[in-house]
Amino acid sequence: MAPKRDDDDSGGFTGKRKKSFRELDAQRGKSKYHSRQDDPGQQKIEKSASYEKYKKAADALFSGGALPQGLEATFDPEGKRKEQKSAMTKVSEAPDRKQWAERAVEYLEKYDYPDDAFFLDSLLDHPKDRVVDKALARLELLASDGRLVKEKAPRSLQQRLKTQEMTSMDSDVQARAKALRQKLF
Secondary structure, three states: OOOOOOOOOOOOOOOOOOOOHHHHHHHHOOOOOOOHHHOHHHHHHHOOHHHHHHHHHHHHHHHOOOOOHHHHHHHOOOOHHHHHHHHHHHHHOOOOHHHHHHHHHHHHHHHOOOOOHHHHHHHOOOOOHHHHHHHHHHHHHHHHHOOOOOOOOOOOHHHHHHHHHHHOOOHHHHHHHHHHHHHHO
16 A cells, blocks of 8 residues: 555645644734734834834833923923932932932922932931921822832832831831831831
8 A cells, every 4th residue: 555645635644733723823914812023014113213212202201301302391391300300319329328418408498309209218218307207298198199009119118117117216207107118018
């Protein structure tokens, strides 16, 4: 008896594996498991210069970076946002703790307490009790508004709140720090 050939569809063992429907659909580009990364049209859009420019502007807007020129004139005509950002950077780049504390007080007198959880977290380590109290109050406000959650909170926040619980001379600050720590963590 002669062996069967591969092009013979009369049945039997040919040595070829039949493709599944998923594999056939993927070949045709109709698979429901087909992702956007595989779509050449979407890849073309994402590689375009205008998309890159748009993406960079959106990232800058939401991360606190520089605003695009058109939006800068609308949202920050006097340049206060840029000035405040540079002042906050100046505080964080202080060479020693004494200068950091002085720069932080200067910043807070000029701009008030920001809604930046990382900056407020660092202020919990400030030597002046009124600065710590106001930073804690702002963190409590952010937590009650839902803008401060465990996933977005600075890693050091839990430890700094514990430190305030144990070392603060004000029993009210101790109780508030404990309550906030229990709420977040």
